[in-house]
Amino acid sequence: MKPDFETLAEQHSHEIYVYLWRMLGDTQDAEDCLQDTFLRAYKAYKRLDEKANTRAWLYKIATNVARTHLKKRSRTTSRTSDLDPQLLGQNPNLDINLDTAQQLEEVSAAVQLLPEKQQAALMMRKYQELSYPEIATALKTSEESARANVYQALKKLRKQFAAQVQVTP
Known part of the structure; x- marks a missing residue:
């Protein structure tokens, strides 16, 4: 029921x-x-x-x-610099380390560049902790496709951040 x-x-x-x-x-x-x-x-x-x-x-x-x-x-609209509401929890005055906030912003920006289905699947799996069958239902796709979307998203993010680490002194 x-x-x-x-x-x-x-x-x-x-x-x-x-x-x-x-x-x-x-x-x-x-x-x-x-x-x-x-x-x-x-x-x-x-x-x-x-x-x-x-x-x-x-x-x-x-x-x-x-x-x-x-x-x-519009693609030209800039993102706000609001903090992640889950990080704030019940205390909006939480003092967050500037480096951590910058890293979160970089990860968030990288996730925003992923294809829509990969982005949605990744966020449902890693942030919202949905199961692959739930992701498949939400995205109207197979469970295998949901797994592949998460895998490909993580692969792209790892590649992007590995390249940044090599370039950064």
Whole structure:
């Protein structure tokens, strides 16, 4: 039996927000897309199969909303320098080492350059800890393709950062 929609929203809104923030790199965009995600989910919830994986279903909706938003957003829009909301936890006054913040920004920028499916699969797996079947459902692909997308994303990031380490004195 699927939970009522309010319970579902309460259970998953924070993790979906963090996922959207990582996809979009902007607090306001993430909040807007979160609202759009749950609005679309609410409208479709009655048609959702009782046995469906609601978490993966929400990620699928969030991914589609984020993709649509990214297509609309100008390529020249600069990212904000907001801190990762998961790092802040409950304490927004957390003192973060500048080097660590810079490294996080570099990794985030590199992830933003990945192809959409690789980016989404990587974030779902490494940041949101979704299983490969959940990722496959969210991205409307096979489990093997979900694994391949994560693998290729990690391979590209390793290659990029290995090149930076060799160039940096």
